[in-house]
Amino acid sequence: xxxxxxxxxxxxxxxxxxxxxxxxxxxxxxxxxxxxxxxxxxxxxxxxxxxxxxxxxxxxxxxxxxxxxxxxxxxxxxxxxxxxxxxxxxxxxxxxxxxxxxxxxxxxxxxxxxxxxxxxxxxxxxxxxxxxxxxxxxxxxxxxxxxxxxxxxxxxxxxxxxxxxxxxxxxxxxxxxxxxxxxxxxxxxxxxxxxxxxxxxxxxxxxxxxxxxxxxxxxxxxxxxxxx
Amino acid sequence: xxxxxxxxxxxxxxxxxxxxxxxxxxxxxxxxxxxxxxxxxxxxxxxxxxxxxxxxxxxxxxxxxxxxxxxxxxxxxxxxxxxxxxxxxxxxxxxxxxxxxxxxxxxxxxxxxxxxxxxxxxxxxxxxxxxxxxxxxxxxxxxxxxxxxxxxxxxxxxxxxxxxxxxxxxxxxxxxxxxxxxxxxxxxxxxxxxxxxxxxxxxxxxxxxxxxxxxxxxxxxxxxxxxx
Numbered sequence: 331x332x333x334x335x336x337x338x339x340x341x342x343x344x345x346x347x348x349x350x351x352x353x354x355x356x357x358x359x360x361x362x363x364x365x366x367x368x369x370x371x372x373x374x375x376x377x378x379x380x381x382x383x384x385x386x387x388x389x390x391x392x393x394x395x396x397x398x399x400x401x402x403x404x405x406x407x408x409x410x411x412x413x414x415x416x417x418x419x420x421x422x423x424x425x426x427x428x429x430x431x432x433x434x435x436x437x438x439x440x441x442x443x444x445x446x447x448x449x450x451x452x453x454x455x456x457x458x459x460x461x462x463x464x465x466x467x468x469x470x471x472x473x474x475x476x477x478x479x480x481x482x483x484x485x486x487x488x489x490x491x492x493x494x495x496x497x498x499x500x501x502x503x504x505x506x507x508x509x510x511x512x513x514x515x516x517x518x519x520x521x522x523x524x525x526x527x528x529x530x531x532x533x534x535x536x537x538x539x540x541x542x543x544x545x546x547x548x549x550x551x552x553x554x555x556x557x558x
Numbered sequence: 559x560x561x562x563x564x565x566x567x568x569x570x571x572x573x574x575x576x577x578x579x580x581x582x583x584x585x586x587x588x589x590x591x592x593x594x595x596x597x598x599x600x601x602x603x604x605x606x607x608x609x610x611x612x613x614x615x616x617x618x619x620x621x622x623x624x625x626x627x628x629x630x631x632x633x634x635x636x637x638x639x640x641x642x643x644x645x646x647x648x649x650x651x652x653x654x655x656x657x658x659x660x661x662x663x664x665x666x667x668x669x670x671x672x673x674x675x676x677x678x679x680x681x682x683x684x685x686x687x688x689x690x691x692x693x694x695x696x697x698x699x700x701x702x703x704x705x706x707x708x709x710x711x712x713x714x715x716x717x718x719x720x721x722x723x724x725x726x727x728x729x730x731x732x733x734x735x736x737x738x739x740x741x742x743x744x745x746x747x748x749x750x751x752x753x754x755x756x757x758x759x760x761x762x763x764x765x766x767x768x769x770x771x772x773x774x775x776x777x778x779x780x781x782x783x784x785x786x
Contacts (some may be wrong), residue, residue: 364715365739366598366666368590399627436593439680449715449739452691459687463680477768487592487677511593511677 345554348386352429353381354435356436358414362459363446370436371511374400376483376523376555377434379542381406383550384432392428394420395433397467414438414464421467429557432549433468434507440464472502479556481505481549486513494528504556505529507549515539527552573782581609582649582663584624586642590687591674598664599728599739603626604711604751605662606771609634611778612660620656622648624663627786642666642692644746649695653709658781661696662735668692700730707784709733709777715740732784733757735777743767755780 355377357370374397382403383394391406393543394417402408411417425431441460450457468482482503484494487510494508506528509516516524516539524539527549537548567647583605598665602625609621610631619634622645630636639645642665668689678685695709710731712722715738722736734756737744744752744767752767755777765776 362596365664365713366596368594369597370594418656438679440593443684449713450667455691456671457668459689461685461687463683485593485677505593 344388346384346550346557349384349389349430349557351384351389351396351430351432352392352421352428353377353384354394354417354426354437355381355400355434357436358396358417358438358464359412360414360438360441360464361445362442363448363450365449368438368440368442368461370438372436372485373397374435375521376401376542376545377432378431379546380549382436383543383546387550387554392424394424394435414441416469418465418467418470422470425471425474425478426476427476430481430553431471431479432553433471434483436485437484438464439469439550466501468503469501475502479504479553481507481553484508485511490526491534492524495533498528498530503530505549505552525549572616574612574778574785577612577617577658577765577785578620579612579617579658579660580620580649580652580656581605581612581660582622583609583628584663585664586624586645586666586692587640588642588666588669589640589673591676591678593677596668596670596689598667599665600664600713601625602663604770604773605660605748606631607774608660608662611771611774615778615782620652620777622652622663629763641697642669646693646695646698653699653702653706654704656706657785658709659681659699660697660709660777660781664713665695666692666713694729696729696731700761705728707732707781709735709781712736713739718754719762722754722762724745726756726758731758733777733780753777762767 356374357372360368378400383392385391385405393406393408395408398410409420409540411420441464443460443462444483480503484497486493494506498506509525516522521541522529523542523545525537527535559637584602585600590598590743594641612631613619621636623636625629626638633721639648669692671688671690712725714721718738718756722734724733735753737753744750749769751773753765753769755763
């Protein structure tokens with residue numbers, strides 16, 4: 331029941347001309363103490379590929395990023411953040427003014443309840459970390475949605491279709507980009523990806539394995555059709 | 559009581575000719591589940607600067623690294639690892655054959671007791687992570703030391719001198735390189751560093767702020783004096 335798309339020609343058409351698009355990239359970093367963090371394996375490459383392609387198609391792109399090491403695409407405005415709470419603030423501030431949001435960042439579901447102000451010494455044999463849930467940024471955006479087209483990502487290791495369909499509905503998304511991160515050849519850190527696009531009331535679409543720039547083109551093609 | 563060293567000229571002298579040196583770099587990564595990890599802020603830059611400088615001074619360098627993103631210095635053999643347990647294996651295997659070890663990597667003191675085989679879903683409001691102590695690689699090396707000169711690092715946010723002196727003795731080190739990671743202008747992720755060198759029965763030496771390549775030269779100068 332999944333249709334496969336063959337990649338269309340990379341286009342320089344200005345399909346997103348003058349559209350304001352907010353894109354998040356990277357994984358949020360949640361402090362345990364000044365030295366240790368909880369992170370996730372997101373490299374930020376997919377978000378940066380989307381930002382570059384959207385800008386080339388004429389969009390005004392704001393990138394909220396946790397990855398200062400990656401080069402910023404020409405013409406893209408960037409805001410650096412670390413934690414989920416910082417990302418939430420940056421995203422909510424920009425949200426009212428944009429035509430679309432692509433939440434490509436991997437936002438930590440949990441943060442440490444009480445981060446230590448100084449480095450924790452290793453006196454004890456065991457250590458218990460209490461985590462509390464982070465705000466669900468995507469759900470908040472879905473709940474407050476007005477003119478914005480809202481695109482989410484799902485990285486799953488199992489039951490991908492089930493979780494993706496659920497997330498699409500529960501978070502009031504217009505498009506969900508899902509990928510199977512149990513595969514070693516794609517996704518986290520890789521230059522390639524293979525994703526399935528889920529949209530309300532439509533059959534899922536498989537975008538076959540390709541480099542992240544090509545995958546970005548396909549995602550933006552669907553987004554553009556929803557913006558016009 | 560801390561003497562300051564002025565940086566000597568960068569030298570191309572082969573002070574480490576034919577010495578076999580094992581260097582570790584980066585921070586170990588401890589899995590929570592296939593997507594989430596506990597890491598520390600170490601970028602690996604100090605270890606890579608040491609590897610490059612040691613190789614240029616004639617050493618045969620093996621680099622045990624957690625940072626595949628950094629370019630490997632010419633002529634340096636590299637072994638990639640992720641967790642502290644993997645790093646321990648790689649280091650212990652190479653240890654008997656080397657003249658010196660520089661443990662520049664930040665090894666996680668704790669790992670997750672039972673990493674989840676699939677992505678943890680965010681059903682509950684809170685989550686408790688049970689951590690257990692990792693093997694203390696540096697202490698093991700100190701205990702097994704024969705011909706090797708053993709160099710450790712200490713990153714502290716407070717009471718730096720106290721912890722550094724303690725670590726030097728307890729781990730049977732020949733040299734301990736300590737830096738204050740509460741300072742934003744040096745250390746983690748930065749291209750600069752400022753360190754204090756601790757040696758048994760000697761007054762600590764401050765190596766004033768400089769780029770990591772220059773700091774590496776100073777550390778290697780002390781190491782070379784112990785190897786000849």
